[in-house]
Amino acid sequence: MPIQTLYQEAIRFAATKHLVQDQKIPGTNLPYVVHLSNVAMEILLAGEHSEKFDLGFAVQVALLHDTLEDTDTTPEELLERFGDGVTEAVSALSKNAKLPKTEQMVDSLARIRKLRPEVWAVKMADRITNLQPPPSHWNQEKINSYHEEAILIHAALRQGNDYLAYRLEGKILEYAKMYDIPMRKEDRTLLLEVGGEGGSIQLVKIKDYFLFSTDETTLREFVPELKEEELTSKSDVFTSFDQAMVSLLDKYPVFELYPVAVHPDFRKQVISYYRAFVSNPWHKGKRSSEEWEEVLFGKG
């Protein structure tokens, strides 16, 4: 079906649904459909700048992305009208109201990351569109936390679409400038880095969240047996250091790689994982022990 037809059908469905409660864009008098078409506009431009981008799919997801969260639309209804791919995407883009508020975004991001990059793109497009002058009743704290959340979205999804990641980064900086939000250095703290010489794995803390990212270009030199999908696999977002560390060790042979940096506040924790690793007889002769001993215990 032509993209124009997919667009027409999705926007008519979504606009009708959001109209039921006469929903407006928060802080404005504009009908909600303006938000939806803005997200779709970002997606159309991203499609022009991206390779292997399923524009028809992405446009539908963009227009329908808030129907489950904000209207009486049911997954069954979406399934019947738009198919299972779109339904799955819109579900991932919807917060699970049964979870505590602080966990809802991380949970949604984790579900988005299991799906195609077009879904990642829609979430970034949504936040780009929403980084607008905030509703007048928002206080500075609310503005700051919305900004922090945008940083988290960018960190978790940027690998999904270069064009939108770049747009979102620009919006985040612009928003900080406009609303006097200090871009603190501790927004992103490097906790652990292994690899080095241009290819590395980094475990970072962003606000209260932990995630690891890899520089995949030269990682293969360090771990030649890594498969393509492992090189391109991305970390989930975690709420504790231990969760992130366990997942990182599950994916990469961290202690067989060259240590580059360990954050002093997390050294104790890294040491306990290192001890568990070296005491496992399976790992004998597999580790870069001297370098690790030096970094963790200052021996050399």
Ligand code: NI
């Ligand atoms: Ni939205």
